[in-house]
Amino acid sequence: MEVRPAVPHDVDVCRLLDGSCQSDSVWNMQQVAERDAVSVRLSRVRLPRPLEVPYPANLDDLSERLKRGDLVLVAAEGELGIAGCLAASYDRACAVAWVGHLLVSPEKRRQGVATALVREAARQVGEAGMRVLMVPCLAKSSPAVAFCRHLGLELCGYNEHQYADHAVTLQFAYRIVR
Numbered sequence: 001m002e003v004r005p006a007v008p009h010d011v012d013v014c015r016l017l018d019g020s021c022q023s024d025s026v027w028n029m030q031q032v033a034e035r036d037a038v039s040v041r042l043s044r045v046r047l048p049r050p051l052e053v054p055y056p057a058n059l060d061d062l063s064e065r066l067k068r069g070d071l072v073l074v075a076a077e078g079e080l081g082i083a084g085c086l087a088a089s090y091d092r093a094c095a096v097a098w099v100g101h102l103l104v105s106p107e108k109r110r111q112g113v114a115t116a117l118v119r120e121a122a123r124q125v126g127e128a129g130m131r132v133l134m135v136p137c138l139a140k141s142s143p144a145v146a147f148c149r150h151l152g153l154e155l156c157g158y159n160e161h162q163y164a165d166h167a168v169t170l171q172f173a174y175r176i177v178r
Helices: 008-014 059-068 113-127 142-150
Strands: 002-005 021-033 038-053 071-076 082-091 096-104 132-138 154-159 169-175
Touching (some): 008 059, 059 082, 082 113
């Protein structure tokens, strides 16, 4: 497997990847606001049956991301095709890169594809002067949360407004070491 920058043809293949997953648990968020304090508690809750979690973002913006100079990487397997992709945009004022897409085809999951994509993205955004790579994931996707925690990414917040359906995303930070 080779992680490399995407070319226009790769984008068409990436759009066909299935980014959905099944989740056997969700991360429940409870927020308590007091006069001088706000506390947030995240707790993992097992589900009575697996939940089908669709990929939350539209992949139609990949071509535009490629044209504007965002980082778009693919995990290519020679003649076998594309196993996964990652797209990240740069916020140069804050020296932060934001992952907008990270997906791996179901048959290639748990084989190091996403790890290779994130590590290569961290290397490249670090070379571009970024200090952190932000990786959001749905709180209802236990595989995504487990992946971020396995890589040692730091949970640094949440967002209820990232997607139109107001699904809670947990924000993980991959600190770039130079």
